[in-house]
Amino acid sequence: MTRNHFLALLLGVSLSVISILIIFFIVCFIFYRRKQSSTNSDQYGVESPNHNKQGFSPETEELVTFHGGEDLTICDILDAPGEVIGKSSYGTLYKASLQRSGKIRVLRFLRPVCTVRSDSKEFNGVIETIGFVRHENLVPLLGFYAGNRGEKLMVHPFFGSGNLSDFIRSGDDESIKWINILTIAIGISKALDYLHTGMQKPIVHGNLKSKNVLLNSTFEPRVSDFGMHLLLNTTAGQEILDVSAVEGYKAPELIKMKEVSKESDVYSLGVIMLEVVSGKKPINPSGDDEFYLPDVVRNAVLDQKLSDLYRPEILGSNGNLSEECVLKYIQLAMSCCSPSPSLRPNMKQVLKKLEEIRKC
Ligand SMILES: *[C@@H]1O[C@H](CO)[C@@H](O)[C@H](O)[C@H]1NC(C)=O
Ligand SMILES: *[C@@H]1O[C@H](CO)[C@@H](O)[C@H](O)[C@H]1NC(C)=O
Ligand SMILES: *[C@@H]1O[C@H](CO)[C@@H](O)[C@H](O)[C@H]1NC(C)=O
Numbered sequence: 001m002t003r004n005h006f007l008a009l010l011l012g013v014s015l016s017v018i019s020i021l022i023i024f025f026i027v028c029f030i031f032y033r034r035k036q037s038s039t040n041s042d043q044y045g046v047e048s049p050n051h052n053k054q055g056f057s058p059e060t061e062e063l064v065t066f067h068g069g070e071d072l073t074i075c076d077i078l079d080a081p082g083e084v085i086g087k088s089s090y091g092t093l094y095k096a097s098l099q100r101s102g103k104i105r106v107l108r109f110l111r112p113v114c115t116v117r118s119d120s121k122e123f124n125g126v127i128e129t130i131g132f133v134r135h136e137n138l139v140p141l142l143g144f145y146a147g148n149r150g151e152k153l154m155v156h157p158f159f160g161s162g163n164l165s166d167f168i169r170s171g172d173d174e175s176i177k178w179i180n181i182l183t184i185a186i187g188i189s190k191a192l193d194y195l196h197t198g199m200q201k202p203i204v205h206g207n208l209k210s211k212n213v214l215l216n217s218t219f220e221p222r223v224s225d226f227g228m229h230l231l232l233n234t235t236a237g238q239e240i241l242d243v244s245a246v247e248g249y250k251a252p253e254l255i256k257m258k259e260v261s262k263e264s265d266v267y268s269l270g271v272i273m274l275e276v277v278s279g280k281k282p283i284n285p286s287g288d289d290e291f292y293l294p295d296v297v298r299n300a301v302l303d304q305k306l307s308d309l310y311r312p313e314i315l316g317s318n319g320n321l322s323e324e325c326v327l328k329y330i331q332l333a334m335s336c337c338s339p340s341p342s343l344r345p346n347m348k349q350v351l352k353k354l355e356e357i358r359k360c
């Protein structure tokens with residue numbers, strides 16, 4: 001009896017000691033691997049986002065995950081070898097493959113100087129709001145990481161089928177099909193309507209352009225980059241608006257008022273709708289055959305020649321499509337681009353009109 005008790009006790013104690021030792025070795029091994037992979041990542045010829053993160057102390061770092069990103073870990077994100085797929089004034093986009101799960105993710109690294117302070121209540125509120133957004137026409141945020149030196153990383157799914165900007169100018173027959181044009185316009189409108197009215201607190205996109213719209217293989221759009229202006233400081237926010245102006249998506253009232261609004265989102269949507277149907281870039285500094293939107297719209301209205309605003313092939317390749325339907329679409333796009341914000345329709349009205357045009 002006592003002998004058995006003693007044996008059981010001995011067994012118990014040794015098992016605990018062994019488990020503690022095993023855990024200790026696992027922890028050491030993980031730390032060793034992390035150190036190694038962060039020093040080795042350059043050997044693979046890919047740029048790794050952890051270049052900028054030497055000297056972190058894990059206790060002060062934070063990873064917040066959202067629906068679909070529950071399995072992310074800090075190690076996953078910092079150790080993933082990544083390839084640069086985009087750069088902007090305020091940050092860099094990486095396509096990264098997470099080593100543990102093998103999943104491909106997009107990491108958006110925000111330059112510390114460009115962002116507002118991440119320890120504020122307001123900032124955390126914004127991240128929560130953006131992280132909560134789930135809509136089939138929006139690119140979700142899966143996780144957010146803030147390092148102790150002000151560096152910030154956003155984690156998104158990777159959608160590989162390309163962006164609207166390229167699609168419009170690809171020469172692909174699909175890009176002049178009326179059904180695809182409407183699918184794209186309706187999808188972007190649903191995304192904006194959701195941001196503007198579907199959430200407890202509305203989100204203004206603030207940087208809508210065809211490069212920020214991804215398409216899947218059936219040409220359903222997914223809008224990315226929404227609400228970024230909420231995370232950036234005033235200077236960095238202004239830089240985004242300057243780029244948006246050069247590219248032709250910036251609403252005219254933003255010259256005086258610096259605050260983007262639901263109405264300025266509607267303006268950008270109108271520009272995209274015209275871009276899709278005309279096949280032209282909204283603006284081109286070299287002035288070739290591209291168009292500067294305000295001029296083109298003004299001239300088309302003056303000359304009563306809205307038909308200048310769309311590619312004639314669209315009629316030819318779409319069976320019985322009447323010009324009337326295309327002109328209704330163009331009129332809707334132009335009302336979105338009205339110089340006066342108060343004259344622009346809201347997203348519910350745009351959607352309703354587009355659904356009518358689809359039945360046309
Ligand atoms: C805001 O961001 C810009 C970079 O866009 C940076 O140069 C500037 O120092 C930042 N300003 C403040 C007040 O943090
Ligand atoms: C494209 O996206 C739509 C909407 O999100 C979805 O219903 C459809 O299944 C997707 N198509 C493919 C081929 O993934
Ligand atoms: C759009 O997609 C193409 C192909 O995926 C890519 O080469 C290009 O850089 C993208 N453009 C932008 C502005 O992201």
Ligand SMILES: *[C@@H]1O[C@H](CO)[C@@H](O)[C@H](O)[C@H]1NC(C)=O
Nearest residue numbers: 316317318319320321322360
């Ligand atoms: C065009 O419309 C007519 C009548 O409205 C119909 O008979 C014909 O099949 C249609 N053609 C195509 C290609 O849809």
